[in-house]
Amino acid sequence: MLRDIVSSVLLLGGALFCAVGAFGLLRFPDLLSRLQAATKPQTVGLIMVLCGAALQLNLIDAMGLALVALVQVVTAPVLSQLVGRAGYRIGAVEPTTLLRDQLGDRLRREGYRSPRTPSQDR
Numbered sequence: 028m029l030r031d032i033v034s035s036v037l038l039l040g041g042a043l044f045c046a047v048g049a050f051g052l053l054r055f056p057d058l059l060s061r062l063q064a065a066t067k068p069q070t071v072g073l074i075m076v077l078c079g080a081a082l083q084l085n086l087i088d089a090m091g092l093a094l095v096a097l098v099q100v101v102t103a104p105v106l107s108q109l110v111g112r113a114g115y116r117i118g119a120v121e122p123t124t125l126l127r128d129q130l131g132d133r134l135r136r137e138g139y140r141s142p143r144t145p146s147q148d149r
Contacts, residue, residue: 034082041075044068057121058114066107073099 051064077096081089114120115130116139122128 030082034079037075037079037082041072041077041079044072044075046072048072057124058119059111059124062107062111066103070099070103 045068048064048068051068052061055061055064074096077092081092084092111120112130116134122131125131
């Protein structure tokens with residue numbers, strides 16, 4: 028009985044996190060904010076759903092869900108980093124909105140020229 032209640036709370040909470048992340052993906056104005064909404068709440072939501080489902084399974088099957096959660100936790104930050112860098116390089120990120128532009132500093136040191144300079148407005 029208690030396991031069913033905890034499982035239900037985790038499943039519903041995870042679904043809510045995923046819905047909030049999808050809403051943020053639609054509503055946020057720029058690439059970096061959308062990446063935030065696409066990775067953090069989605070990852071937490073998926074882990075909560077997997078934990079809720081794992082409570083209803085035997086230990087061997089739950090280990091498979093733990094592997095899925097591990098893959099998600101490892102790949103989501105790497106993917107968002109790569110998408111953010113690609114977006115920066117093609118000019119989809121407005122440099123004036125950044126507090127500290129570490130990637131821009133590094134690219135300037137390496138001689139890379141951005142397609143958009145900070146003086147250009149949308």
